[in-house]
Amino acid sequence: MQEISIVVHNKVGLHARPAALFVQIAMAHQSKITVLKGEKIGNAKSILSILALGVNQDDTITIQADGADEGEALEKLAKLIEDNFGECR
Numbered sequence: 001m002q003e004i005s006i007v008v009h010n011k012v013g014l015h016a017r018p019a020a021l022f023v024q025i026a027m028a029h030q031s032k033i034t035v036l037k038g039e040k041i042g043n044a045k046s047i048l049s050i051l052a053l054g055v056n057q058d059d060t061i062t063i064q065a066d067g068a069d070e071g072e073a074l075e076k077l078a079k080l081i082e083d084n085f086g087e088c089r
Contacts, residue, residue, distance in 0.1 A: 001066040004074050006081050007058060014055035018085040023047045025076050031067025033077070044077070 010018050026033045026044035033044035037059060042049035044063065055061055065073045080086075 001064060002070045002074055003062055003064040004078055005060055005062045006078055007060050008055055008081055009057065010081075010085050010087065011057050013057050013059060014050055014053065014061075018087075019047055019050045021080060021085055022077065023050060025080055026073065029065070029067070029069045029073035029076075031065045031070040031073050033066075033073055034064045036062040036064070 008014060012018060014022060023045060035042045035044050035050060035053060035055075037053045037055055040053050042053045044050065053061070063074060063077055065071075067073075
């Protein structure tokens, strides 16, 4: 299992469109992917689970991946967040 911690700088956090993009990338991988925010844990492949985390701008999340493509999954999810979900900053 691998994990990364990253700050979400998007102005709406992980809500609506950013959450949908996040889940889309997670679903493209075989690994089990989990997102942690504080005491909350969510399944990265479930939009409702991601929205329930309540990730806001400047929150730090931890993404854990376990499986054959865990490294690639974390790399792509981190890039999505670092690129601000394709939006201007």
